[in-house]
Amino acid sequence: MNQVGIDISKTKFDACLLRDDKTKSKTFGNSYEGFFALLEWLNQQGEAEVHVCMEGTGRLWEPLAEFLHLHDVRTSVVNPLKIKGFAKSELRRSKTDKLDAQIIARFCRAHSPAAWVPPPAEIKGIRDMQRYIDALKGQRTQENNRLQSGVMDARVQNAIEQHIEYLDREIERLENEVLEFISPHEKLRRDYMLLTSINGVGQTTRALGLLRT
Numbered sequence: 001m002n003q004v005g006i007d008i009s010k011t012k013f014d015a016c017l018l019r020d021d022k023t024k025s026k027t028f029g030n031s032y033e034g035f036f037a038l039l040e041w042l043n044q045q046g047e048a049e050v051h052v053c054m055e056g057t058g059r060l061w062e063p064l065a066e067f068l069h070l071h072d073v074r075t076s077v078v079n080p081l082k083i084k085g086f087a088k089s090e091l092r093r094s095k096t097d098k099l100d101a102q103i104i105a106r107f108c109r110a111h112s113p114a115a116w117v118p119p120p121a122e123i124k125g126i127r128d129m130q131r132y133i134d135a136l137k138g139q140r141t142q143e144n145n146r147l148q149s150g151v152m153d154a155r156v157q158n159a160i161e162q163h164i165e166y167l168d169r170e171i172e173r174l175e176n177e178v179l180e181f182i183s184p185h186e187k188l189r190r191d192y193m194l195l196t197s198i199n200g201v202g203q204t205t206r207a208l209g210l211l212r213t
Contacts, residue, residue, distance in 0.1 A: 001049050001050060001051050001074070002017060002018060002019045002047060002050050002051070003017075003018045003050065003051050003052075003053065003105045003106075003108040003109045004016065004017050004018070004042070004047075004050045004051070004052045004053070004105060004108075005018065005053055005054070005100075005101040005102060005103065005104030005105030005106070005107070005108060006052060006053070006054040006064070006101055006104065007054075007055070007098075007100040007101040007104060008030060008054060008055075008057075008060050008061055008064060009030065009060065010030065010060060011029065011030055012027055012028065012029055012030050012034070013027070013028055013030050013034070013064065014026075014027050014028075014098050014100070014101040015027075015028065015038055015041070015101060016098065016101035016102040016104070016105045017042070017045060017047065017050070017105070018102070018105040018106060018108075018109060019045075019047075023102055023105070024045065025098050025101060025102070026041055027098075028041075030060070030063075030064070032063075032067070035063075035064055035067045035068075039071060039073075049074070050073065050074070051074045051075075051076065051108055051112070052068055052073055052074065052075045052076070052108075053075075053076045053077075053078060053104050053105065053107065053108035053113060054075070054076075054077055054078070054104065055077070055078055055079075055080045055083055055104065056077040056078060056079060056080065057080050061077060065077055065116055065118075066118055069116065069117070069118055074115050075115060075116050076108065076113040076114060076115060076116055077116040078104070078107065078113050082107070082111075083100075083103060083104055083107055086103065086106070086107045086110070086111075087103045090103070090106070122181070122185050122188060123188075125181055126178060126181060126182065126188070129174060129177065129178050129181065130178065132174065133171055133174050133175060133178070136167050136170055136171050136174070137167075137171060139167055140164055140167040140168070140171070143160050143163055143164050143167070144164065146160055147160055147161070147164075
């Protein structure tokens with residue numbers, strides 16, 4: 001089984017097929033059309049089975065990883081720090097998307113990382129809700145900082161205070177929805193209660209802890 005390294009960005013991804021010591025590279029659009037084009041390209045190369053590897057940076061990798069998993073393509077998602085360390089071990093200092101894809105393919109061959117498996121729907125639901133809660137908390141922090149930055153027009157101050165109150169309500173509502181979402185799932189509920197028993201652990205930390213179980 002040969003390896004394919006993928007370096008993915010917002011609008012495109014670079015794929016590098018590693019066959020023996022030779023490489024072939026191609027760039028695809030980061031879209032479902034690009035995903036199907038990748039499969040077609042691999043078929044044209046005579047690669048019925050490959051091991052695809054990509055970095056787990058942000059969320060850009062998720063649609064492609066899920067697509068490949070759905071099409072029974074062995075896919076691994078690797079911590080970017082591991083790829084960076086591997087590149088240093090090979091004394092690779094040049095950095096382009098194509099070279100990054102090649103390094104990822106070589107890492108895949110050297111380490112044969114475990115196949116990625118999509119999380120269950122309930123875990124994905126909690127993750128997405130918690131990410132949105134975190135985003136709202138970030139907005140609330142910005143607004144509080146804005147209030148504390150100095151004297152401003154009373155109308156602006158009133159608008160900011162109303163926005164903070166709105167954010168407080170939304171955060172509380174969504175955190176309650178997370179609890180309701182967890183409740184029907186016995187394992188999630190049990191794990192959540194275990195995390196809750198730890199002093200000083202907030203709901204965000206508890207919910208994120210569930211994503212790792």
